[in-house]
Amino acid sequence: MNRSKKPTRMRFFANKVFRVLTIALMVSALPYAAHAEGDAELGKKLFKANCASCHKLDKKLVGPALGGVTQRRSEAWLLAWIRNNAELRASGDADANAIFEEYGGSVMTAFENLSDDDIKSILAYTDAPAAAPAGGTTGEVPTTAPVAAEGEDATLLYILGAFLVLFIFLLLRIRNTLKEVSGEQGTTVLQDANALTKWLASNKRFMTALTIVVAVAFLYQLFWFLMGVGVEQNYQPVQPIAFSHKIHAGDNQVDCNYCHSSARSSKHSGIPSANVCMNCHMYIDGSEIVNEAGQLKYGGDRSPEIAKIYAAIGWDAENRTYIENYEQKPIKWIRLHNLPDLAYFNHAQHVTAGQVECQTCHGPVQEMEEVYQYSELTMGWCINCHRETEVKTANGYYANAEEGTQSINERLAAKFHDESITVEKIGGLECGKCHY
């Protein structure tokens, strides 16, 4: 397989511009949508958080399909059932017991914490799901603003350049016209250009200056080219599954550590194993994903991307069981962040001990449809952060001490007094901290 380093710098800008446009469109659409269906939108969120693991709107899952449930049951009954169905059944409600029997006695969780309004919102959503808008949060706007400015700058320069060329052309024409008026022989633009070139070529000072400028520019470019060797910033390989961090970490607010659980305790953040995916995707098969036009993206079928997880782990989505004796096929993700072997990096040190946000190094992952390497991951980048970041000295490792011994904090205070304690001051720039 070739390493498809998808975006070159240009394409990366193009992507950004495209992203800005999409987001801008979405944001502009947002006020209307929010205005139209306030209840249902809250209901959608609540539905996803509380109900989606067992219910779908249009088909049976663990529990019955809930689309149009308000037409089948009274609101009061539904409120009682959802709040605490066991109580309702115990009260001898015939309908409640019938449903309980119909679904093989699987017990539905009680939702005592949901208010009446919450439940009504959920019911509103089950009535009119399509009206609820897809994604798009206002939080993205500020981060995209500078990108837009960057794009405009470049365009502006091109336009200015074009104006300059046009201006020179016009001046030459005017000069020519004036010459012709004064009776001298006129020249064409081409002749002017030739004359200028000849004059410049024969001007030693100019040629010397030009040579120096070109050479310096070349060396400058070469230097940065070589410095960039092995720096894989913006690396965005095609992954075996079109997994969207935006949907998971952004729209659905899944905590990074839910999937990358070992980041807290281990050197590796860990790619979640397929059984972690199945915790949710046993119930969410992507059939309800809606595209930008507001239609079902896969026509109501399950998402082919989620089906890849099923294929890996051997989940029979029709019968909702794991296939016995299935030869599981591990998912071969492409590793994004490749530190050289000579550098030792430990996630737990940064996430747990240093309490660094994931986004500090990995960027706005919650906004990445397709994840890419956000940071340079060069040694200079590491070192800079170690120079600037303050140590979380509240940790008992620094703050506490055995009987009869000074704590590290006390010793640091004795040496540095009131200065802030950066990672550098406790030895964070020493070679052996990362290279061994």
Place this chain on the structure above:
Amino acid sequence: MATEKVYWKGFDQLANTDVAQRMAQNEFAQEIPVDQFLGDESIVGKAQTTRRDFLKYLGFSTAAATLAACEAPIIESIPYVVKPDSLTPGMPTYYATAYVDGQDFASVLVKTREGRPIKIEPGDEGRFNRGTNGRAQASVLSLYDSARLRQPIKGGAETDWATIEADLKQAVDASVTAGKQFVLVTGSVFSPSFKAVIAKLRQSYNNFVHVEVDAVSSSEVLDVWEALTGVRALPTVDLSGADLVVSFGEDFLSGSSAQQLSKAYADRRKPGKGMLRHIQVESNLSLTGSNADKRVKIKPSEVGSALAYLYNQVSGNSVSVGSLSDSVKSAVKSIAGELSASKGRSIVLVGGNSGANAHLAAAVNAALGNVGSTLRVDQPIYIRSGNDRAFNNVVADLKAGSVGALVIAGANPAYTRPGFAEAVAKASYSLSLCDRLDETASLTSAAAPVPHYLESWADYTPNTTELAVAQPTIRPLFNSKSALEVLGGLTGEKQSAKDWVKATVAGYGLSWSQTLHDGGASINNGAAISSADTASKAQSGASAAAEQASSVKGGDFEVALYQKTVGAGFQSNNPWLHELPDPISRAAWDNYLTISAKDALALGIVNETQSNGALNGSLVTVKAGDFTLENVPALVQPGQAQGTVGLAVGYGRSAAGRVADGLGVNAYELNLSQGFGAVSITLQEGEHEFASTQLGNTMMGRKIVNEVSLADFMADPSGASWNEKPTFHTMDGVKTASEANLWADHDHETMHMWNMSIDLNSCTGCGACVIACHLENNVPVVGKDEIRNFRDMHWLRIDRYYSSDMTDARAEEENIGAIDKYAAMEVPGESPEVVFQPVMCQHCNHAPCETVCPVGATVHSREGLNHMAYNRCIGTRYCANNCPYKVRRFNWFNYQKNERFTDVNPAQDDFGRMVLNPDVTVRARGVMEKCTMCLQRIQYGKLEAKKAGQPLADGAFTTACAQACDTGAITFGDVNTAGSAVQVAKNDARSYHLLEEVGTQPSVFYQTKVRNRA
């Protein structure tokens, strides 16, 4: 003054012949055929490629190669489909299990990463034999040995298990009908499950015979104990109550004995009142002998007589005593005096496999009242139970053709017992359950792989108080099946090895999970053995044993077999064990005949140092009765008793794998079942190349290893007289080495300050730490040739120094001049005292290496460590030149790729690579490396403390070497932690820095060795 001397290259030059003149004019001896090539128009003219084209191609391909190198490869990252709960990628998981390799037993912890065992660590406190010797440490590499058998084999072709099992069943049934025996040959069996299977086989088949055979036999000794106690087992030695240990040739510190004694020995050797005194009477200079306070040289044949004489002295009886030299006699007499002074608080041990000697030693112990106090006969150890008489009967039966089916499991008698190889073919059917196609398995009609101990379920009762449970730490790498299942299947028991073990644990009424977690449990399996009865039996049989001992015939030369770190040879194909130099001779990758300097001179045996510093030696032929060994290299060994030679077993393999095959000679071929015997030695043609790692054999009167006698130590606890610190006269008066300072000091008070203390009194020199370091830090194996070039890569070495007969005092007394004095000082004495000193990077706080590195690749940390950044190193080697301790190692080759190292370097093998520690960089060619004080462990330990939000506790983690050290000689920790073990050690009067006068202020310091001289 300009020299007028002229050196001639040879007689030709002197005579100034024509040839010599021509040679002087021309750079090359033969003319280079440039004209023939360039002058030939037809070749040059026809060439399609012009010079310009060539340059174009060259430029283009260089540019293309450069650009291609810029493209990083795609790296896949493949998570589990279903991740096991107990496993977190990047974090180690530990399993408690039992290490059993056919010779040793140890309770160990196995560190695994992502499902791969990568390190063996000592078992839980309180477990029996919880220490890890060199073999136990290295055993994890034997798991990944690509020479292991991968599929069952029948008649030389691969087959499956069903065929093997069907064939076995058929052969066994056929042997029943034919009225022939069904024989099972194993090593010592001390597994309850395996014993249960054997009992079942005995029930099912009337013709079933089971024999146990140990590679290094203890059969005669076991016979004696069986007669004395009724149990075929060795007694437990309890050193905790001993003040004096006298060992007749028993090498109990080298890890070759069944019971680990190093820790108890070191605990009793703490300097101070009541320090254990140790006298060794032996012929070879053994590891144990080099630790002794007093060492007496003796011929192996004299040991029996010496013991009989000793018995007479301590008991007042008069059993017959064979011939004994006067020097030995007087030495034994003084030993008897010392023993009598500590009755009941002493112990006499005996090595080798002589029943008479063992009985006499038991009688001496009985006479001294040691039986029941230091010699616990009521606590038998079952690790050895081989029976040579039974085995010899089986060999005779085989030769007679009365064996129908022969199964060999966990033994390699074709290698260890001369004559067995011919007998195997006589069996109608033979099956070898083995780990590789070894000498035996390549003779049997079928061979099938058994799992390595790290892949298998097993249970053991090594003694009366311990049930050890072994659990797998990795899925079997190959298509193997445990002998338990194969033989159990024969009786119709189709249960798995795990079920067998579970049943054993349940049988003792123990909790399965807890037992598994702890790696075993304490049980009470006591044998009712009366110490008094045993003692009286031992005494009453003494005269018969003395008769037998006095009839032993000596010879002009007697050989005593011994074991190096390779041991009996079960792990001969493990390169780490060969790379570790012998602690005494400091020669690696070999076995050889050790011989005294006087005998060598008499026989014309020469050991010569070559111009490159390497050692070459003569070859000899050794003959013991009808058995001959040719091409045995001879090494002159100080301290070897005259008239004796030593030879290590475990070498001379022919079917162990590419590392071991053809290395050394097979000492088992001398057929010395007692471990010693008379031999004749004749010099033969040829020379052998040794790979020795140490040139200097003595300390030349310097304070490298500081030593003091117990009496002096007790008389001056402050150490002022025996641990003098070097001082310097400066402008500001007399200053110590650390005060006379050129540089600004580092800040070592604010954070941690890692220091290491090495107690030379506890260090026995065994080398387990070196192997532990090897595997913890991915140190490359370089092989014999490179070791010969002194390019060994061990980060930690154990220097061995002999004492010389020449001392400053003697020189003054005898009026010997300085030159003669120093020349004599270089020569080790005939009966030298030996000291060991582990030396690794001393992590100098004023490090000479740091100041000379032109690229700042080696720099100091504020935690007292000397860091080495491999990726910054450009390989100038200035640092190594400037290091006074010579602990820096240079990667001369790409050991992971270079074909020269394919045979020895495990990192060149897909299986062997799995042993690499993923937290440590594998170094590239051209960079310097050295001890990091297990920086990866320090960082891990600190992080664990931060994750828990607690201050770092003393002893929360330690270095690989300190962990592997049974005797606790190495203490590691933070000196800034009040009351930490290392802080206490630093302030001890015995502590000193190596070459303190150099002013390097190391973070490593040593504790003075104290000898309990009489």
